[in-house]
Amino acid sequence: xxxxxxxxxxxxxxxxxxxxxxxxxxxxxxxxxxxxxxxxxxxxxxxxxxxxxxxxxxxxxxxxxxxxxxxxxxxxxxxxxxxxxxxxxxxxxxxxxxxxxxxxxxxxxxxxxxxxxxxxxxxxxxxxxxxxxxxxxxxxxxxxxxxxxxxxxxxxxxxxxxxxxxxxxxxxxxxxxxxxxxx
Amino acid sequence: xxxxxxxxxxxxxxxxxxxxxxxxxxxxxxxxxxxxxxxxxxxxxxxxxxxxxxxxxxxxxxxxxxxxxxxxxxxxxxxxxxxxxxxxxxxxxxxxxxxxxxxxxxxxxxxxxxxxxxxxxxxxxxxxxxxxxxxxxxxxxxxxxxxxxxxxxxxxxxxxxxxxxxxxxxxxxxxxxxxxxxxxxxxxxxxxxxxxxxxxxxxxxxxxxxxxxxxxxxxxxxxxxxxxxxxxxxxxxxxxxxxxxxxxxxxxxxxxxxxxxxxxxxxxxxxxxxxxxxxxxxxxxxxxxxxxxxxxxxxxxxxxxxxxxxxxxxxxxxxxxxxxxxxxxxxxxxxxxxxxx
Numbered sequence: 356x357x358x359x360x361x362x363x364x365x366x367x368x369x370x371x372x373x374x375x376x377x378x379x380x381x382x383x384x385x386x387x388x389x390x391x392x393x394x395x396x397x398x399x400x401x402x403x404x405x406x407x408x409x410x411x412x413x414x415x416x417x418x419x420x421x422x423x424x425x426x427x428x429x430x431x432x433x434x435x436x437x438x439x440x441x442x443x444x445x446x447x448x449x450x451x452x453x454x455x456x457x458x459x460x461x462x463x464x465x466x467x468x469x470x471x472x473x474x475x476x477x478x479x480x481x482x483x484x485x486x487x488x489x490x491x492x493x494x495x496x497x498x499x500x501x502x503x504x505x506x507x508x509x510x511x512x513x514x515x516x517x518x519x520x521x522x523x524x525x526x527x528x529x530x531x532x533x534x535x536x537x538x
Numbered sequence: 539x540x541x542x543x544x545x546x547x548x549x550x551x552x553x554x555x556x557x558x559x560x561x562x563x564x565x566x567x568x569x570x571x572x573x574x575x576x577x578x579x580x581x582x583x584x585x586x587x588x589x590x591x592x593x594x595x596x597x598x599x600x601x602x603x604x605x606x607x608x609x610x611x612x613x614x615x616x617x618x619x620x621x622x623x624x625x626x627x628x629x630x631x632x633x634x635x636x637x638x639x640x641x642x643x644x645x646x647x648x649x650x651x652x653x654x655x656x657x658x659x660x661x662x663x664x665x666x667x668x669x670x671x672x673x674x675x676x677x678x679x680x681x682x683x684x685x686x687x688x689x690x691x692x693x694x695x696x697x698x699x700x701x702x703x704x705x706x707x708x709x710x711x712x713x714x715x716x717x718x719x720x721x722x723x724x725x726x727x728x729x730x731x732x733x734x735x736x737x738x739x740x741x742x743x744x745x746x747x748x749x750x751x752x753x754x755x756x757x758x759x760x761x762x763x764x765x766x767x768x769x770x771x772x773x774x775x776x777x778x779x780x781x782x783x784x785x786x787x788x789x790x791x792x793x794x795x796x797x798x799x800x801x802x803x804x805x806x807x808x809x810x811x812x813x814x815x816x817x818x819x820x821x822x823x824x825x826x827x828x829x830x831x832x833x834x835x836x837x838x839x840x841x842x843x844x845x846x847x848x849x850x851x852x853x854x855x856x857x858x859x860x861x862x863x864x865x866x867x868x869x870x871x872x873x874x875x876x877x878x879x
Contacts, residue, residue, distance in 0.1 A: 363858065370843070377586050377842040387589045 397477035402460050406476040407451060407497045414505065416497055418448040418472035427467035432457040448494060455481070455489040560652035564641050571798055572791035573603035579837050586841040613783030621780065622679035629676030630781070630788035636665035636672075637795035644802045645720040647812045647822035659707060659717040662803060666758070669796060670696040673760075673767060676789070677777030688776030691848065692767040696758060698852055702859035703754035706747050709867045710807055712874065713740050723811030730815035735808040739877075741870035743862075748808045750863050752832075755800035757851070759793065762840035766848055801832035 388395055397403070407416045420437020436450040465473055483489070550559050577592065577599065584591025592599030617623050643658035645651040655661065670692060677689030713734065714722045726733050735748050757764040768776035778789050805811055805828040812825040846854070 373842050374838065377838065380588055381582075381585045381838075383588060385585070385588050385590045389590075389593070 394480075397479055401475065401477045401479070402462065403476040403478040404453060404455050404458065404460070404481070404491065405464060405473045405493070406478075407448070407493050408472050408474055409497065409501065414501055416448050416472065416494070417470055418451065419446045419470075420448045421469075423467045423469065424464035424473060427463040429461065429463060430457040430459060433464060451493040451497075453491045453493050455491055456486065556652070560642060564638055564652070568638060568641070568795045568798070569791065572794040573607060575794045575797070575833065576606065576790075577603050578833070579840075582834070582837040583841050586838070607787070610784055610787040615785055616780075616782045618680060618682065618780045620681045622681075625675050625679035626780075627785070629672050629679065630785050630792065632675065633669045633672035633792040634788050634795065636668040637792055637799050640665045640799050641795075641802070643719055644799070645723055645806060645811060646825055648820070649720075650812075650822060651720055654718070654720050656716070656718040656721075658719040659711065659722075662799070663704065663707065666799075667696070667700060669792070672792075673777045676781070677767075680777070680780035682780050684773040684775075684779050685777050688767045688769075688773050688779075692760065692777065695760075695764065695766055695851060698855035699754045699757040699764075699859075702750055702855060702863040703758060705860070705863035705867050706751045706754070707807075709741070709747055709863070709870050710734065712867075713737070713870055719806050719811075723806050723813060726810040727813050727820070730810065733808065733810040733813070733815075735810075741866060741873055743866045743869060746862065747866050748804070750859050750866075751804060751808065752835075753854075753859065755804060756836065756839065757855070759796045759800055761797065761836055763843040763846050764851055765845060766851060769845055771845075797833060797836055798829070801829045801836070804832050805829045 407418055409415065410417045418435070418437075420435050422435050422437075425433045425435050432454040434450065434452040434454075435448060437446045437448045439446045460475075462475070465475065481489075549555055580602070581591035581599070592602040595601045595605050617626055640662040642652040643655060643661055645654070651658075673692045674689040677685035677687075677692070710722075711717055714725055716722060722734075730736060735744060738744050741747070756762075760767045766776075767773075768778060773779070778786055781789060802825075805825060809828045809832075810824075811828075812820055812822055814820045814824050
């Protein structure tokens with residue numbers, strides 16, 4: 356009798372505690388990210404498809420078409436072409452095609468690159484109904500980006516790829532407002 | 539002009555018109571409440587889980603119930619092969635109509651009840667037990683194993699919880715000396731310490747009585763944590779499994795109408811109905827405030843506690859609620875005999 360009464364009281368008490376906790380949560384702000392209207396900022400080490408890196412001083416691609424990445428790729432999904440332009444000391448890239456349908460995001464190309472000329476992008480929204488959308492012209496992408504954002508210094512400094520052996524602090528996932536539409 | 543309005547009101551108070559007015563008002567009230575209680579439920583569920591709930595349809599998701607209603611109405615009414623068509627079709631109505639009829643005796647305000655009959659409480663409980671039969675018939679006639687299990691469950695659950703509920707109500711009838719709900723509310727006038735909930739000099743266990751009433755109300759309306767009849771994870775949708783479109787819609791509305799009725803009854807019996815807690819400015823607004831607070835508590839409880847086991851459900855009723863409610867009944871009759879005779 357005494358035990359069952361005690362059980363009744365402690366049981367009822369636990370119910371009251373549970374209701375207090377849920378009421379506390381009720382008045383706290385919500386944590387939902389309203390996805391199509393806002394999206395999360397991808398962390399620094401996010402492995403999207405690869406992209407060419409711009410030289411912060413010249414604004415051109417760092418890549419000089421040495422083709423190490425092309426050779427390192429186990430799936431043969433990279434095609435690089437380069438040419439020596441008039442008056443330039445080094446070759447520079449003229450075409451960089453990525454066949455993303457074959458890419459397994461292994462990162463061998465990024466590892467093989469000696470000059471940090473390619474890195475993983477933070478593009479995550481890659482859904483498409485069209486297979487051709489995945490044959491990506493990364494050189495054209497770089498040029499478009501340069502057109503849209505002609506001063507690369509500030510942005511490039513902020514977005515410079517982290518050294519491969521130093522793991523950066525995980526960025527807290529903060530909702531960023533403007534909707535990121537693909538292409 | 540005022541004369542005309544007065545005449546109109548007088549006319550509306552006479553017999554066939556009064557009935558018609560009640561029907562229109564109650565159908566509108568129950569329909570709107572059922573629709574927007576679903577919204578409250580979903581918004582509440584969201585907030586309790588730190589998410590916003592419906593937001594896309596209309597401002598703050600306020601048009602969500604309309605969208606739901608359109609969806610339900612546009613669906614085909616399917617009667618499964620081998621089902622008992624008549625019973626299958628009648629069951630939702632049988633669940634909806636007792637709730638509507640019982641609302642006739644609820645005193646919303648001073649003199650604001652469709653029927654001020656002196657056995658109002660008895661009428662509510664007489665009709666209240668019909669919805670058990672409605673769910674049972676719905677489950678039985680759909681010829682579906684989940685629905686039949688659910689029908690069996692609803693009968694044993696409601697039999698178990700009808701007993702403590704009625705014992706509590708008998709206690710209340712003894713304490714108040716009447717079955718007329720308007721009179722019961724009238725007795726609780728003059729500040730919240732006069733509410734039946736706090737009248738501990740009549741029976742020191744009055745708050746416990748209210749708690750038993752509330753728990754039984756949850757179980758009678760098949761609300762979580764006692765929603766054994768439509769336990770989604772085990773019985774698909776229980777007795778409602780085979781219902782499509784508005785057949786399901788009417789069951790759903792009836793469920794909310796029953797919650798509303800239960801909360802209104804709790805308000806009138808224990809929380810002083812339309813009486814204000816400070817003794818001044820009594821009115822319909824207090825009744826609605828108290829009732830919706832109880833409705834909010836129902837949602838709050840649903841999103842706090844997991845579903846009980848069936849054994850736990852029956853144990854709670856037979857081993858705790860019935861003995862305790864019997865004890866309060868005996869205690870309050872003894873106290874009446876000794877101190878208030």
